[in-house]
Amino acid sequence: MxxxxxxxxxxxxxxxxxxxxxxxxxxxxxxxxxxWPGAATMAFDWQRLPDTQDLARLEAVAAGYFGVDARHVCAVPGTEIGLRLVGALIGGPAQHMAPGYRTHGAMIAGSAAVTWPDMGDRAGHLILANPNNPDGRALAAGAMQDLLERRSGWLLVDEAFADADPASSIAASAGDGRRLVVFRSFGKFFGLAGVRLGFVLAPQAIVAALRERLGAWPLSAAAIAIGTAAYADAxxxxxxxxxxxxxxxxxxxxxxxxxxxxxxxxxxxxxxxxxxxxxxxxxxxxxxxxxxxxxxxxxxxxxxxxxxxxxxxxxxxxxxxx
CATH class of the missing domain: 3.90.1150.10 (Aspartate Aminotransferase, domain 1)
Structure with missing residues (x-):
């Protein structure tokens, strides 16, 4: 094949x-x-650089949608990049749930695969998706909270498919004092994968480190405008x-x-x-x-x-x- x-x-x-x-x-x-149909009717000034205030508004609107404080939200040009940047920031030792997204095993060097329901060594970081891909397994929010409380390492949760049913999301728990990073994808639920927009929900120290590595203008003006309007379309x-x-x-x-x-x-x-x-x-x-x-x-x-x-x-x- x-x-x-x-x-x-x-x-x-x-x-x-x-x-x-x-x-x-x-x-x-x-x-x-x-x-999401609104993107088809939007126009953009391709001669202007994206405005930093517009980016901040996107993160604020997305934060409200996720149920988390905007200080803990960093927009990224696709979840793939967010996963790899956070993996480099945190380092190992780590384990990733298998089967799962290939990047979960690649984001931290030396990460070892573990299978459900075996969660492996509770002292290391754990990377998993909820709902999972490709088998679609979804853990309830209570089970995710239990995972967070039982591990001494970071819990890194890819919620790329959580928008269709947010009941199991742990996004609202992201914040300072918690060893939790949640990744959210815009393109899957909103049907606009080509926009290349994602979010990292994390303690402020992680958010600040991400912003430093992303540099100026991490997103296009189109991605900022489309994401802001779509997340507000209840x-x-x-x-x-x-x-x-x-x-x-x-x-x-x-x-x-x-x-x-x-x-x-x-x-x-x-x-x-x-x-x-x-x-x-x-x-x-x-x-x-x-x-x-x-x-x-x-x-x-x-x-x-x-x-x-x-x-x-x-x-x-x-x-x-x-």
Whole structure:
């Protein structure tokens, strides 16, 4: 199986070159197929540098959304960069939950993989996602608080998929005196991954160190304006959460009818287990449907949320035709 599809979601152009065809359905990522619509109507002055006051307003609006004081919020140009910068700041020893996001194992040199429910050495730092990717496992807020209280090292929590159901989020606990760093992603829930916007919620000392490393103008004016407006759009956010839940239920029902057992608590994607996931990946790709296989888990296939009933019906037909 080629790296473009097993390394991460996406790779649609590579799939077109490999399999041909047109009118592709990209289910390889866990990104909301219904993006926040306001970005399409916004205009930007590309001749001006981003304003520092606008950046501060974005962080204040995002802080209110996360339920944390703005002093503990640092906007970053994508969560990937935030993870790696914090990893370099904190150092080891560390452990990361597996299976999980590849960067979790790379952000601190020498980090050792541990599996759920084994949390490994409580004295070291622990890196995990909640909800997790790719299996969608979600820990309740109480369980996350217990993890924070039991460890003497830092708890580093990637909440990239927490927006769809924030009940399990530990973001509001970020602050001084707590060895907790929370990472939040804008692009997944708001469906605008190309904006490249994320946030690090941490003690003020970590926030200050991040700002020093990011330097002046860490975000584009477009990212600042889009993020500020989207996080303030409470009506769209509530409607999106309801819609995603309903569409995930429809996907689950279809998969069950086709003999699969969908796994995952995050409505943006589901994981299924089959005898040969790579063969199913290729069969769906020949129907112009891109999914996500895994090099180290040959029985796993992850499917993102279809954008509409037509896409769901095409996926249904492709699963039957095999």
């Amino acid at each position: 080629s790296d473009p599809w097993t390394w991460h979601g996406g790779g649609l152009e590579a799939a077109k070159r490999r399999f041909g065809g047109a009118d592709w359905i990209d289910l390889s990522t866990g990104i909301n197929p219904h993006p 009506g769209w956010i509530a409607a999106a959460r309801q819609r995603l839940g309903e569409e995930a239920a429809a996907l689950d029902a279809m998969l069950v009818r086709r003999g699969h057992r969908p796994v995952g608590a995050c409505p943006l994607f589901r994981l299924i287990e089959v005898d040969d996931a790579h063969a199913l990946f290729e069969r769906l790709a020949r129907c112009a449907i891109l999914t996500r296989p895994f090099a180290d888990q040959p029985r796993w296939l992850r499917l993102g949320l279809p954008a509409d009933a037509v896409a769901l019906e095409r996926l249904d037909a492709a699963l039957v035709d095999g």
